[in-house]
Amino acid sequence: MGIARTLISPFRQTSGLARWILLSGLLLLLAFVILAVFAPWIAPYGFAQVRESGEMFPRNGPPSGEHFLGTTEGFYDVWSRIVWGARTALQVVIISVFLSVLLGAPLGLVSGYLGGWLDRILVLIMDALYAFPSLLLAIVFSFLLTDLFGGGVTAAAVALTVIYVPQYFRVVRNTTVSAREATYVEAARAIGAPKRTIMAKYLFNNVVQSVPVIGTLNAADAIGTLAALGFLGLGIQPGEAAEWGYDLQRALPGASAGIWWTGVFPGLAIVLLVTGLTLVGEGLNETVNPTLRKRKLRPFTLPPRGAAAVQAGKGQVDL
Amino acid sequence: MSSGGGSLPRYIVTRLLLIIPMVFILVTIVFLLLRVAPGDPVSATVGGRLSEAAQDERRAALGLDRSLIVQYFDYLGDVVTLRFGQTITDNRPIIDIVKDNGGATLMLAVGAFIVALVIGLPLGTIAGRFRDTAADVVIRIFGVITYAAPVFYWGLLFQLLFAGYLGWLPSTGIASPITIFEVESVTHILLIDAVIAGNGHAILDVLKHLIMPVATLGLLLSGIFIRLVRVNVLQSLKGDYIEAARARGISEVQVMRAHAFRNALVPVVTVIGLQVALLLSGAVLTEATFNWPGIGNELVQYINVRDYAAVQGIITLFAVVVVVVSIVIDIVNALIDPRVRY
8 A cells, every 4th residue: 555655656746748658658568468468369370370271371462351461471470470579579578677687786786885896897897888889789699699599589588688787787886876875874884784784675775766767768679679680680580489570671672562561560569569668668757757757736725814724725815 | 087177188088098998898798709609600600511621721711720818819909900800701801891881881870960960959959948838749759759660660661652652762772783883982982982973873873872771860860869959958948047048038049049059969969979879770770771781781791691700890890989989079078068077
């Protein structure tokens, strides 16, 4: 109850636009979660299915009764690939964001609190990784991982994790450094709390505040990067799972020949999912971040002068 | 470094010296990942096609039969001398790829940057000035969509519309074969070469090919510019000096132009400089979309044939470019804004 109220209270204080942004983002996201979770029931065909009852699907077939978004040059059903693709995308993003928080946040906490050489070296490495173009980093890693372990959802997720670890590291480390000398931490030290307790109990809760916002924005970015890897032929291969970026790559040669359905729809799915996640991130940011927040102005009535000053909620100010 | 505010030359020297450890770390990371981890790049690359003896020969030629430590220092030497090694599949020095394909990438990047500035600066300013109005909402949605849609999706949509449906523009490539044949390569930047040659048809042809890729990459960047400019205009509008300017009765246009916009630009310049990384990533994808003969497209080709040495060289090159550019931007910022030096 108490937690729910703390979570909702900043939301209630947002002005119309921030709330609208957050809500529409959540709605879009929900739609994709439904597609992903119920993919076997929603998708009419399998993601790698090219024939039904012995009959091949048409190649590059335009939208029709059986294939209402058409078929691709690889004989796949476009709509089924989109539905299954939602599952792939969400799987990869959840794994990679989870892993990168799991790695980045504790590293940042320890590095920021302990300081010293460990901190310096970690900061240098993380800064170097952060300065690196993220797509190129992902290319290097998925290039490696596909050769070492074969492709698949896990390899793609791990390749994306590497990009986002430095972000959590930086944010958590910087907050830790500034919180380290705060009075409550000093007090904890004074009563003899060991370093581990201070980090796990006192600092952790104060430092993780910004993680959800970064997490959602990273998730949005991860969708795009996953698609980019697929587009470059590095991500998940078509037999392993449906992936929108790969579908777009296959659709490209048909574009100037007027075959629009193979590319427009998977791309639209990417745009909508990324938009949804971005809106949620932005909405959260405007809600949580006090420097961006515009509080709703609530009418406040002064108690009437003199007698019955307690009757606040009612009448106009009587001057 | 913090004592006495620090002088400008000292700041510049420290920033320049910082290039060394940053590049060193990046080179080491890329080397470790691509040279050590997969085992043997030659058998991974040409294993199926060459005999054992021929592979050994290739290994010896590339110096891969030596110990990793020796190879590492050798590679560091290659980076310091800006050679970046050579490819396995076609024995091409990486620096040749830069010479042959760098011009196309540069043309694309500069064009995209201009498109992004032309779209981003005015829209961001309007959105910031008229916060929470319909204009703000529309511009922000535009910004979110440009960011949400992958560059290759924009590319695909442009190709569908302008090349497929309307047939106005060529769908891929940097120029028609006739133009490439006619124009003599002087600067390796085709547009400039065409201008030097004074060949009107060639200039027109290059421009036609240039429109879609530049617009695609420019849109990606413009979304970022809009966000940045908007936030910074919002911040600077909160400043006391804005209120002071308004109180003095200065017209709103003048307040925006001389007070808000100019102060909003300083942080924008910094962050725009950091977009070089995004620009490079975007360029790789744009080039792959439009079969644009730039460095990114070469990278993709070498990825497809699993040429480790080529991927390593090109990625290292990109890393060096990013580090050097971001540090140069830092220095430029210090020259513009004295508050940066501390």
